[in-house]
Amino acid sequence: MRKVERVATRRTVNRLSSDDRISDIMAAARAAVTEKGYEKVLISDIAERAGVVEGTIYRYFENKRDLLVKVAEAWFGGALSEDSRIDSIDGTMNKLRHLAWRTLSIIRREPVLARFMLMELRPDPSYRGSPFFDLNQRFTSDALRVCKQAIASGEFHDDVSAPMLRDMLFGCIEHRTWAFLRGEGEFSIDEVADGVAKVIYRGMLAAPAAASSADRLDEITGRLEQVTQALLKKT
Amino acid sequence: MRKVERVATRRTVNRLSSDDRISDIMAAARAAVTEKGYEKVLISDIAERAGVVEGTIYRYFENKRDLLVKVAEAWFGGALSEDSRIDSIDGTMNKLRHLAWRTLSIIRREPVLARFMLMELRPDPSYRGSPFFDLNQRFTSDALRVCKQAIASGEFHDDVSAPMLRDMLFGCIEHRTWAFLRGEGEFSIDEVADGVAKVIYRGMLAAPAAASSADRLDEITGRLEQVTQALLKKT
DNA sequence: CGATTTGATAAATGTTACTCATTAGTAAGT
């Protein structure tokens, strides 16, 4: 607790509106974190890019994490709102494929931000209850709803739960994306979206088509036999 | 670069063999990281538990990360070697289920270590080429082999690649585990292993029944044509 | 037993996130 001696060497002061300051800092933070990732990015770096001094950042944001959480929220919220509604898509298979596709698109456009969000933020204890939690919830709940509906209507088997299916979808997508970020090979968004949707859809289909095909075949075969017999009698 | 003045207050010195020192430190580190996770655990904490001073740790390990990487490697390598060989299991479905089950078991037994390994270590740029990379490779390559075999033998469709299937399997498992660690509900290892294996298996099965339906349709169509022709001749 | 090597020790240093006393600029009151 030593007494503090301060020197009065002060330059000019930048006076702007709060909104401008905040958006400057967030833009700088976004650029910096996109380049370096959460651990590596320094507050001093962000401050320099934004043209302010470190202390100024702490006037507008609680701490480093708070700042970057807000950056991630702004980005993810914006990306989500661009998307068309899932209900307008016909058929469970197409719905699943679209969900996979849109997730891959968002992640692929800003992989470092996505990584920060899904791997650094999500594990945090304070994650639940944060506005980001709601965003992510809204995101994955579409998939959950589609699966539940398919199970309830009898289109899907009921021997695997809807949350399991949701986790297969997003788990595959994320796993594949992180592997890509590590440099373990390329992949095509369309191919992954189609593959994962296809496996889930085919794996869960309660196969009414196959059953009814067999029934109808039996029926047709029977009638054909009748006709054949009738024809034979005539000759 | 100030000149350093040191005081000669020294207590007794603990002199042990290098091996003992190393295993003491690793045991302490493992206990500490299991309790607190990578970020939170302090070198000073590990040193205290191991009964050494901080500097001693740096005689045997490059840095904090190096120490914890070695801890994770030792644990994961041990857990893997306990497992029975996958080839002795009959049937693709059973193989997939066993792979899922053994992964879930290992992760579930030491979730914090697993999290550290799969989420902190794996994304690291220096990850490739590390001994841990090989371990993980060996781990997932079993799944890859099983899927490739099933595709090659015609048991599975060939319209989704084997690496996709592997990523669905491990992606689902990891996603589900992290959700559990976040406190988002319980889950049973058996249920998840069975579910994910079931969906992949059913979704990829080349469905010979459907093919035979097509054959029967061809046959019926042919016969119907005969009958029609016969009927037309009569009239 | 004395010299030399080994390796443990405690203090120093470096790096960052974060705090706070101080002041530049602004608005309000008279």
Added chain:
DNA sequence: ACTTACTAATGAGTAACATTTATCAAATCG
């Protein structure tokens, strides 16, 4: 216009770590 009160920016400082290093106790060896 001039004082006063307020707000926001500043940058030197603090705290919490990981990591380095000069020093010395113990072990080993000739």
